[in-house]
Amino acid sequence: MAETLHVATGTKEEKYRTLLPQILQLIDGEPDLIANLANITAALKETFGFFWVGFYLVKEGELVLSPFQGPIACTRIRKGRGVCGTAWQQAVTLVVPDVDAFPGHIACSSASRSEIVVPLIDDNRQVWGVLDIDSDLLNDFDDTDRWYLETLCSYIKPQTTCEL
Ligand code: SME
Numbered sequence: 001m002a003e004t005l006h007v008a009t010g011t012k013e014e015k016y017r018t019l020l021p022q023i024l025q026l027i028d029g030e031p032d033l034i035a036n037l038a039n040i041t042a043a044l045k046e047t048f049g050f051f052w053v054g055f056y057l058v059k060e061g062e063l064v065l066s067p068f069q070g071p072i073a074c075t076r077i078r079k080g081r082g083v084c085g086t087a088w089q090q091a092v093t094l095v096v097p098d099v100d101a102f103p104g105h106i107a108c109s110s111a112s113r114s115e116i117v118v119p120l121i122d123d124n125r126q127v128w129g130v131l132d133i134d135s136d137l138l139n140d141f142d143d144t145d146r147w148y149l150e151t152l153c154s155y156i157k158p159q160t161t162c163e164l
Contacts, residue, residue, distance in 0.1 A: 007047050016148035019047050024155060033159060038067040040156070044133070045069035051111060052134040056084055063088060063130065070134070073108040082106035087117040088127050093146050097139040109134070116141040118149045120156055128158050
């Protein structure tokens with residue numbers, strides 16, 4: 001496993017293109033889900049400097065806070081609540097340019113201004129968690145983030161080793 005992360009300079013797309021193969025290498029051969037989610041959040045934070053990046057995992061009918069980087073956050077989110085609970089319920093990625101304009105947004109921090117939430121979907125089309133990224137800038141996420149983060153999330157399996 002590489003010990004240092006190479007962060008590309010340049011566009012958002014160049015950063016994702018440099019980051020994703022490194023994440024695949026990081027998680028390849030490691031079956032422990034929490035270890036992999038922890039490294040993925042660290043790699044995303046180091047590459048983009050996002051205000052908050054982390055995972056919530058479905059446990060006993062709720063989303064429960066899991067590995068993250070950033071300020072402390074709410075620990076449990078019910079289905080259909082906030083951006084995370086809505087992305088879970090609808091099984092779709094949500095890009096929210098202005099969190100104050102999203103009905104029911106859960107404000108873990110007043111500094112959060114925009115957000116993207118990508119569901120983790122298993123082979124039976126069931127959502128088993130979400131990746132949540134918050135920015136302190138308005139309108140910070142677009143289709144480039146959606147595409148690369150959905151690709152990244154497709155690599156993450158609930159328990160099994162990632163296959164390159
Ligand atoms: N804002 C999220 C809650 C999680 S925090 O942002 C870390 C939401 O509305 O679901």
